[in-house]
Amino acid sequence: MITLLILILITVVVLIAIAKFIPGGRKFSTYFILGCIALIMLIPFYMMFVMSTHTTNEIYSFPPAVWFGQSLGENFTNMAAAVNIPRAFLNSCIITISYTTLVLLFCSMGGYAFAVYDFPGRKKLFAILLATMMIPWTAGIIPWFIMMSRFGWINDFKALIIPGCANAFGIFWMRQYCQNNVPTSLMEAARIDGCSEWTIFFRVIAPVLLPAYASLGIMQFVNVWNDFMQPLMILRKDELQTLPLLLKTMVSDRGTDYGAMMLASTCAVLPLLIAFLSASKFFMSGLTAGAIKE
Known part of the structure; x- marks a missing residue:
């Protein structure tokens, strides 16, 4: 531990010296620090992938395995015998995709209305909406x-x-984006052309909201996909279980097959990685939106 602290201290001193005395050193030091942070964040995912190819005894061995093993097939067989991954995966997909789609539809409509239309009580209603975000979910x-x-929805x-398909955070997110990135000239031009308000929203405004859709969709997708408490309370039948509930059933007092469990966890994480990488470009632009105003 002392050796590690000394190594970190030496690295910090070297980076400070590079940033101060070498041209372009500040940029190099910044990227080096960010790269180290990214590496630290990726280590748990890497170890999960590695452990999914090892048996439980190999996982508990010392020193721990840091490279892929030869037990992927055995873990897959044990996982398939213990739990019904395809059914749980399908259930998670149905819930997550349906929820995310409805959130994007209703929250974008609500945010657009709060940002564009001047109706009586708009500010008070929006203040009440924001106040609901201050209440912890567990309180309700x-x-x-x-x-x-x-x-009768058990x-x-x-x-x-x-x-939750019209939640306060989603409406607030879309309202802020609409205020900063939807030019009123687009709506006025569409009205002059004879478009209805529904046509303006779906044909003119919705394409402009694509970065906001991507960022909000990723956040909602991750939250619902990983949700454990609500499905635990509602879904009592085994054939309705989602992936987080299925992972819980793999933990046993009589012994847990951690190799098979890590493989199941990998199957649960991969859709999140694919979804994020697919929409990462729009996700980052949605997070940094707000610099462009009419």
């Missing part, structure tokens, strides 16, 4: 469960999709 978990039970995907 009991009323939410009672409502879902009264609706063991029903609707309980995980419909209640």
Whole structure:
């Protein structure tokens, strides 16, 4: 531990010297630090991929394995025998895609209305909307469960999709983007051409909101895909379980096959990585939006 601290201290001193005395050294030092941070963030994912190819005994060995093993096929067989990954994957896809699609539709419509239309009580309604973001979700978990039970939505995907499809954060996000990036001249030109308000939104405004759609969609996709508490309370049948619930069932007091569990975790993480990499360009532009004003 002392050796590691000394090494870190020496590295910091060297980077400071490079940034101060060498032309372009500040840029090099900045990228080096950011690269180290990125590497540290990626290490848990790398180790999960590595452990998915090792048996439980190999995972517990010392020193730990840092390269891929030969037990991927065995872990896949054990995972398939223990849990129904395809069904859980399908359930997660149904819930996550349906929820994300509805969030993008309703939140963009709500944010657009708050940003563009001047209707009575707009500021007060928006203030109330923001106030709901201050309330922790756990404070309303009991009323939410009672409502879902009264609706008859226990063991029903609707309980995980419909209640949050017009959430406060999504409306706030889209409203801020619309205010800074939707020119009023586009709407005025469309109205002069005889377009209805629905046509203006879906044909003119929606393409402009693509970066906001990507960033909000990624955030909502990740949150719902990884959600554990709500599915745990609602989905009681084994055939309705999502991937997070399925991973929980693989933990046993009699012994856990961590190789198979790491492989199942890899299957659960890969869709998130693919979704983020596919929309990363729009995601970053959506996060940095706001510099362009009419």
